Amino acid sequence: MSELWKETMLEALRTASQKLAHFLPNLLAMLSLLLLGLVAGLVLRGIVRRVLRGLRFDQLCERWGFGQSLLLTGMRRPASDLVGILTSWGVFLFFAMVALEALELPGTKSLIPLVIGFLPQTLAAFVILVAGIFLANFLGQAALIAAVNAQIPTARLAAQGVRWTIILFTLAMVLTQLGIGHSLILAAFSITFGGLILALAIAFGLGGRDLAREMIERHLKKDQPEEKEDEFRHL
Amino acid sequence: MTLEGPEDSARDPGPLELGEEATRALEQIRSADILVGIPSYNNARTIGHVVRAVCAGLAKYFPGERAVLVNSDGGSQDGTPEVVRQAGLHNYDPRTILVAHPTSPVHTIITPYHGVPGKGSAFRTIFRIAEVLGARACAVVDSDLRSITPEWVELLIRPISEYGFDFVAPLYRRHKYDGTITNSIVYPLTRALYGKKVRQPIGGDFGFSGRLAAYYLTKDVWDSDVARYGIDIWMTTTAIANGFRACQAYLGAKIHDPRDPAADLTGMLVQVVGAVFDLMETYEHVWAQDGPSGEVPLFGFQYEVGLEPVHVNVERMMAAFRQGLADLVPVWEQVLAPQTLAGLLALKGAAGEEFNLPQDLWVRVIYDFAAAYRQRRVYHDHLLRALTPLYLGRTASFVLETWEADAAAVEENIEALCGRYEALRPYLLRAWRGDT
Numbered sequence: 001m002s003e004l005w006k007e008t009m010l011e012a013l014r015t016a017s018q019k020l021a022h023f024l025p026n027l028l029a030m031l032s033l034l035l036l037g038l039v040a041g042l043v044l045r046g047i048v049r050r051v052l053r054g055l056r057f058d059q060l061c062e063r064w065g066f067g068q069s070l071l072l073t074g075m076r077r078p079a080s081d082l083v084g085i086l087t088s089w090g091v092f093l094f095f096a097m098v099a100l101e102a103l104e105l106p107g108t109k110s111l112i113p114l115v116i117g118f119l120p121q122t123l124a125a126f127v128i129l130v131a132g133i134f135l136a137n138f139l140g141q142a143a144l145i146a147a148v149n150a151q152i153p154t155a156r157l158a159a160q161g162v163r164w165t166i167i168l169f170t171l172a173m174v175l176t177q178l179g180i181g182h183s184l185i186l187a188a189f190s191i192t193f194g195g196l197i198l199a200l201a202i203a204f205g206l207g208g209r210d211l212a213r214e215m216i217e218r219h220l221k222k223d224q225p226e227e228k229e230d231e232f233r234h235l
Numbered sequence: 236m237t238l239e240g241p242e243d244s245a246r247d248p249g250p251l252e253l254g255e256e257a258t259r260a261l262e263q264i265r266s267a268d269i270l271v272g273i274p275s276y277n278n279a280r281t282i283g284h285v286v287r288a289v290c291a292g293l294a295k296y297f298p299g300e301r302a303v304l305v306n307s308d309g310g311s312q313d314g315t316p317e318v319v320r321q322a323g324l325h326n327y328d329p330r331t332i333l334v335a336h337p338t339s340p341v342h343t344i345i346t347p348y349h350g351v352p353g354k355g356s357a358f359r360t361i362f363r364i365a366e367v368l369g370a371r372a373c374a375v376v377d378s379d380l381r382s383i384t385p386e387w388v389e390l391l392i393r394p395i396s397e398y399g400f401d402f403v404a405p406l407y408r409r410h411k412y413d414g415t416i417t418n419s420i421v422y423p424l425t426r427a428l429y430g431k432k433v434r435q436p437i438g439g440d441f442g443f444s445g446r447l448a449a450y451y452l453t454k455d456v457w458d459s460d461v462a463r464y465g466i467d468i469w470m471t472t473t474a475i476a477n478g479f480r481a482c483q484a485y486l487g488a489k490i491h492d493p494r495d496p497a498a499d500l501t502g503m504l505v506q507v508v509g510a511v512f513d514l515m516e517t518y519e520h521v522w523a524q525d526g527p528s529g530e531v532p533l534f535g536f537q538y539e540v541g542l543e544p545v546h547v548n549v550e551r552m553m554a555a556f557r558q559g560l561a562d563l564v565p566v567w568e569q570v571l572a573p574q575t576l577a578g579l580l581a582l583k584g585a586a587g588e589e590f591n592l593p594q595d596l597w598v599r600v601i602y603d604f605a606a607a608y609r610q611r612r613v614y615h616d617h618l619l620r621a622l623t624p625l626y627l628g629r630t631a632s633f634v635l636e637t638w639e640a641d642a643a644a645v646e647e648n649i650e651a652l653c654g655r656y657e658a659l660r661p662y663l664l665r666a667w668r669g670d671t
Contacts, residue, residue, distance in 0.1 A: 138614070141566065141614075142616075144562060144566070145566065145617055145621050148559055148563055148623075149555075149620060149624070151551075151554065151558055153558075155558065155562045156562050233414060233491065234415050234416045234500055235414060235416055235417065235437060
């Protein structure tokens with residue numbers, strides 16, 4: 001009995017050590033690849049940044065209006081920095097995928113073809129997301145300033161409405177692009193957006209009834225002057 | 236004279252193509268000594284008076300000179316060109332100017348302008364016609380003026396044709412609350428930057444030499460705000476920053492055709508202040524050198540004029556400022572220095588006659604906006620639009636400060652503001668270079 005137990009234990013240890021001996025080099029290879037990816041990413045980031053600065057890329061972006069567009073998305077870095085960071089992350093992710101394959105774990109073999117196959121949709125979704133956030137911030141800020149200058153009391157609410165409508169649109173488009181819950185998102189978005197518009201229409205209809213009446217009355221009774229306007233010229 | 240600078244290396248936009256009618260007229264006229272331009276857009280009600288005043292002025296003061304009147308129209312739908320044609324045919328009634336000497340007829344060119352719709356594009360066409368005709372002295376006057384007299388033509392032209400000046404800026408008597416963008420931003424800032432006390436840098440009625448017109452045409456600015464309301468400050472700044480000889484001419488009262496003066500205040504502010512900030516970037520090498528401001532020669536006999544009282548709604552201006560404080564702080568935070576913003580936030584509870592946006596704080600606001608514009612901290616259009624509530628706050632404050640004041644006291648107030656702009660130049664330089 002003790003011989004059998006001993007044999008079984010030794011066999012298990014032998015198998016484990018064989019597996020470990022087979023896995024350790026893979027693990028080391030993975031760690032090395034991750035480290036290499038990190039270093040390559042950082043080096044490439046520096047190179048890209050320097051080259052772009054040498055080519056006066058930031059100034060070109062300012063001239064074309066991209067610099068200000070980045071500001072509106074909340075990015076405080078120059079465009080050359082941003083391209084550098086994106087490059088380093090791209091390189092690192094590529095090395096990370098190769099590293100995962102090096103582990104030879106079941107399921108990781110088809111990872112690279114799968115990721116490469118999914119890359120176009122992911123890139124398209126990323127571009128839509130960035131453009132959507134940019135547009136939401138840009139139009140939100142424009143709406144806020146315009147509403148304040150028009151002295152609309154609910155200026156901030158109107159601006160947030162513009163911003164979140166565009167963000168909702170963007171998220172729906174991003175998820176559709178990624179193929180996640182296509183029909184569910186379409187239905188959810190239609191219900192939410194339709195409901196929102198209906199709610200706004202009812203709110204405006206009920207809340208603005210008196211205002212609308214006043215405006216029509218004012219328009220029809222032009223002989224009754226409203227609050228007197230300024231009469232001086234600003235220029 | 237400094238005719239070389241970074242801006243001079245800008246692309247020459249090339250000669251402007253003129254319309255068929257203008258080209259035919261130019262072939263007939265061939266050359267001219269004096270040219271007066273009138274930009275217009277739906278000004279049928281007032282332009283007849285302006286054309287008659289100009290023709291009378293040319294006949295009375297420049298009888299022996301070959302003179303041309305150019306109407307550069309933006310596609311009026313109310314028959315403006317026809318009114319100009321009729322007024323141009325009859326020129327003037329000799330009894331109105333009491334002349335007995337023979338006078339040359341004034342040729343009239345009526346032409347549509349091309350490019351971005353606006354006063355600047357209309358002026359570009361006038362500059363081009365002046366260049367083609369080889370005019371020595373030119374003037375431009377607004378088409379909605381009710382107070383123009385034949386003397387304006389002499390006052391705008393004579394300093395150029397006889398005294399060798401290149402640029403004549405107007406000097407008017409205006410109501411103390413008229414021209415608040417001029418009084419609170421454009422005049423003091425231009426004076427602090429370029430060292431010339433040109434009191435009405437965006438007056439709209441100017442005289443200029445033929446060579447200055449040709450110089451204007453070499454600039455590639457006709458797709459920017461210069462093509463719109465920005466043209467006036469651009470003409471003035473380009474002339475003084477490039478060392479052209481500038482003077483002023485006293486024209487008396489300036490009375491326009493009445494129309495909603497508050498119409499698109501933000502649009503005006505964006506175009507004028509945007510043009511001023513753009514010019515600050517172009518002429519940084521000129522204004523960054525320190526120096527006190529100097530007087531500019533003045534032509535014309537000064538006299539007082541009676542001005543009609545105007546209504547000012549101070550409460551609404553303060554309400555606009557308060558709403559800005561409530562809603563626009565996230566935008567202003569990106570533009571203003573922390574101490575400037577703190578100064579504005581301290582005004583949150585102020586109301587009625589207690590309200591006061593002091594001159595020092597206002598100057599810092601303008602200098603912070605200029606620096607943020609240069610450093611592209613906020614999208615330009617948003618930045619300039621976000622200035623409106625602050626401008627209205629300062630205007631309300633100015634009205635309260637000068638409610639009981641006469642014209643002389645108001646001028647003293649503006650003079651004090653100019654002093655603050657000049658004293659805070661080091662602050663501007665630090666903010667401009669990002670040293671704060």
